[in-house]
Structure formats: C-alpha cells, structure tokens
Amino acid sequence: MIIDKAEIIVTSPDRNFVTLRITTDEGHVGIGDGTLNGRELAVVAYLKEHVAPLLLGKDAGRIEDIWQYLYRGAYWRRGPVTMAAIAAVDMALWDIKGKAAGMPVYQLLGGASRSGLMAYGHASGKTMPEIFDSVNEHLELGYKSMRIQSGVPGLNAIYGIASQSADTGDSAVRYDHEPARRGALPAQEDWDTRAYLRHIPTVFEAVRNEFGPELPLLHDGHHRMTPIQAAQLGKSLEPYDLFWLEDCTPAENQEALRLVRQHTTTPLAIGEIFNTVWDYQQIIREQLIDYVRSAVTHTGGISHLKKVLDYAAQYQIKSGMHGPTDVSPVGMAAAMHLGLSIHNFGIQEYMQHGAKTNAVFHQTYTWNDGYLHPGDEPGLGVTLDVDEAGKYPYEQAYLPFNRLADGTVHDW
Ligand code: EZ4
Numbered sequence: 053m054i055i056d057k058a059e060i061i062v063t064s065p066d067r068n069f070v071t072l073r074i075t076t077d078e079g080h081v082g083i084g085d086g087t088l089n090g091r092e093l094a095v096v097a098y099l100k101e102h103v104a105p106l107l108l109g110k111d112a113g114r115i116e117d118i119w120q121y122l123y124r125g126a127y128w129r130r131g132p133v134t135m136a137a138i139a140a141v142d143m144a145l146w147d148i149k150g151k152a153a154g155m156p157v158y159q160l161l162g163g164a165s166r167s168g169l170m171a172y173g174h175a176s177g178k179t180m181p182e183i184f185d186s187v188n189e190h191l192e193l194g195y196k197s198m199r200i201q202s203g204v205p206g207l208n209a210i211y212g213i214a215s216q217s218a219d220t221g222d223s224a225v226r227y228d229h230e231p232a233r234r235g236a237l238p239a240q241e242d243w244d245t246r247a248y249l250r251h252i253p254t255v256f257e258a259v260r261n262e263f264g265p266e267l268p269l270l271h272d273g274h275h276r277m278t279p280i281q282a283a284q285l286g287k288s289l290e291p292y293d294l295f296w297l298e299d300c301t302p303a304e305n306q307e308a309l310r311l312v313r314q315h316t317t318t319p320l321a322i323g324e325i326f327n328t329v330w331d332y333q334q335i336i337r338e339q340l341i342d343y344v345r346s347a348v349t350h351t352g353g354i355s356h357l358k359k360v361l362d363y364a365a366q367y368q369i370k371s372g373m374h375g376p377t378d379v380s381p382v383g384m385a386a387a388m389h390l391g392l393s394i395h396n397f398g399i400q401e402y403m404q405h406g407a408k409t410n411a412v413f414h415q416t417y418t419w420n421d422g423y424l425h426p427g428d429e430p431g432l433g434v435t436l437d438v439d440e441a442g443k444y445p446y447e448q449a450y451l452p453f454n455r456l457a458d459g460t461v462h463d464w
Pocket residue numbers: 089230272274324376377378451
C-alpha cells in the first residue's frame with residue numbers, strides 16, 4: 053500500500069471545503085477533510101507545498117508513524133493550519149485502512165460502544181416567537197436536543213442567528229448565519245455583554261416553560277465573557293438545567309475556568325478552536341470542563357483526537373465534537389466513527405449540509421430519530437464526486453467579527 057498520489061481538491065458547493073485525496077499503488081483511495089473556515093487556502097498551501105511531496109512513496113498503512121513524522125518532523129508544531137493539514141492526512145489514511153480491511157473505521161477503533169449518536173441541532177431566532185418556531189422545526193427534523201441562540205434587544209446582528217427561515221427546506225439556507233459567500237471582506241456584528249447577560253436567562257425561562265423540562269438545551273457563549281461574567285451567566289441559567297454552556301470564556305487562558313467552576317454547576321463545553329491535547333492539559337486534569345468540543349478536522353485527525361478523548365475519559369469528561377457546516381461530510385463521518393467507538397461519547401453537534409454539498413460528497417452515514425450512525429461501508433463511507441466538485445470553484449469568504457458600541461474589537 054504505497055502512496056503514489058496526494059491531491060488537494062477545493063470546492064465551494066454551499067461553502068468552501070478542502071479535501072485531501074490519497075491514492076495507493078494498489079488503487080485504494082482515501083479522503084480527508086482539512087477545511088479551516090475563512091483560512092482555507094493556508095491549509096491548501098501547507099498540504100500542497102509541504103505535505104504531499106513527503107507522502108509519496110510512504111506505506112499508507114503506517115498511520116501513527118506518518119502522523120508523528122508530519123508533527124515532529126516539521127519542527128514547527130501545533131496551530132490550526134498544521135493540525136488541519138495533519139488531520140486531512142490522518143483521515144485519508146484511516147479511510148484507506150478501512151477499505152483495505154473491508155471494515156468501517158469504527159470497527160478498526162474497537163467496534164461500536166452504542167447503537168447511535170445523539171446529535172443536537174441549532175435552533176435560533178431574533179425574537180421569542182422565531183425561537184419557538186425554530187425549536188418546533190428542529191423537533192420535526194427529528195432532533196432530540198438542541199442549542200438555542202437568541203437575538204439580544206438593542207443589538208442588530210450577532211453570532212448564531214439565522215437571517216432567513218428555512219422555507220426552502222434546504223439546510224444551506226437554514227444555517228446561513230456563517231455563509232460561504234460574504235464577499236471579499238468580513239461582516240461586522242455588534243456586541244454588548246451586559247445586555248446579553250440580562251436577556252439570555254429570560255430566553256431559557258421561556259423555552260423551558262414552552263417545551264418542558266426534558267428537552268436537553270445547549271447554549272454557545274462564543275468566547276465573549278470574562279470569567280466573572282461567565283460565572284454570572286452559568287449561575288443565572290442553573291434553574292433551566294442546561295446540557296452545557298459552551299465557550300463561556302476565551303479559553304486559551306485555561307486557569308480562567310477555575311473561577312467559573314467555583315461559582316456554577318452549569319456544565320461547561322470548550323475546545324472547538326483547540327488543536328492538540330496540550331490545549332486541554334490543565335482543563336482536563338483539573339476537571340474544569342465537562343465536554344471536549346474539538347472536531348476531528350481541527351485536532352490532528354482521528355488518531356490525535358482519540359488520544360485527547362482517552363485522556364478526558366480518566367476524568368469523566370465526555371466528547372461533544374464540533375459539527376458545524378464548515379466541517380465537511382468527510383470530517384463529520386470521521387467524528388461519527390470515533391464517537392461510535394469510544395466509551396466516553398457525550399453528544400454530537402449536527403448541522404445538516406445543504407443539497408449542493410450533499411451532491412459533491414456522497415454519504416452513507418444516517419440520521420434516524422435523533423441519532424446519527426456512520427454506516428457500515430468500508431473506510432469512512434464518504435466519496436467525493438470530483439466532477440460535481442469542479443462545478444464550484446473556491447470563493448473568498450470570511451467569518452464575521454464584532455465591535456462594541458464604542459468601536460472596540462471584541463472576541464467573536
Ligand atoms: O462559529 O464553526 O458551536 N459552533 C460554533 C460554530 C463556529 C464556526 C466557525 O467556523 O461556534 O458556529
């Protein structure tokens with residue numbers, strides 16, 4: 053199984069995706085996701101110029117050795133670009149190993165620890181009636197748990213609120229709050245943490261009153277709060293029994309979470325922008341979080357995220373893998389194989405991709421009655437239709453950013 057081709061395919065069906073396709077001399081083909089939203093071409097260059105040439109002639113079966121060679125051999129370690137590129141290689145090699153063995157990847161990881169993966173969706177709205185409509189729509193789509201993001205009075209555009217309802221039935225429209233086509237410059241949004249802290253508890257009170265105590269509810273603070281503000285919010289949300297509060301502080305300062313923990317029993321989820329086990333070292337060891345948010349795509353692939361989650365398991369911390377539409381169907385499939393096999397699975401985020409994306413990436417994973425399953429095709433179970441991908445060339449697109457009322461740039 054000698055690698056004789058490593059190609060990078062960029063396509064933008066509903067948004068940009070970066071895919072690495074590895075071919076062996078025996079004709080096995082594996083694909084991996086290296087999409088880094090808003091900085092896609094940095095990973096493309098890293099893969100094309102610095103990784104693909106190193107892969108040629110290597111034994112595709114030596115996944116761990118190739119991982120260590122790319123990580124340690126670069127000298128410059130960690131970081132989102134490097135770890136997304138290594139993730140793409142790692143996923144493609146697991147895909148090949150599964151195909152060569154005639155087994156789905158989850159079997160190679162130890163087999164299924166459960167029959168399906170509970171997944172949460174994204175309900176959102178500017179106002180309470182819009183939020184209720186969105187929750188109902190997600191219940192109809194089969195979701196058994198969901199994240200709630202709300203508009204804040206006085207703020208025009210903020211994170212996580214879809215700007216159109218999904219009347220067309222296409223998920224690309226439902227989840228257009230971080231779309232692929234924003235033009236050449238990032239959109240500016242507003243922020244005011246005090247207004248947010250006053251408003252959010254009233255939203256969760258209303259949702260609990262309307263939908264009852266059972267529905268697991270999640271919320272994403274998107275790195276906006278200081279530790280004491282996060283403590284305040286966690287405390288004020290305790291009556292509404294959240295499944296988790298996500299990214300309450302910008303957690304590259306890991307010890308900030310100690311203060312939050314001292315004040316609230318609301319479970320915490322962190323890590324969608326983390327890349328390695330080192331970003332989690334203190335918050336796992338001190339049990340400062342409850343869920344690990346990393347995506348396979350942004351954390352060095354299946355091999356590395358499994359190590360992070362095995363470490364987390366020693367502290368009763370579970371997985372809550374990131375699954376926005378900017379993780380491609382290949383990255384989503386990798387998450388599902390890992391989530392099905394590990395013991396400490398918690399929940400999987402699942403924003404469904406749009407019709408164009410689904411026509412480019414043919415999937416065998418399934419969504420039934422609130423549960424995902426990676427399917428039983430050998431490998432990851434996703435194939436890339438290169439002709440279809442070729443119809444959608446790369447388009448420059450940025451994530452939005454935030455300014456406070458006085459013009460200060462704030463965490464987005
Ligand atoms: O903003 O994936 O929990 N989900 C999130 C996402 C992220 C995007 C960034 O590319 O916070 O919506």
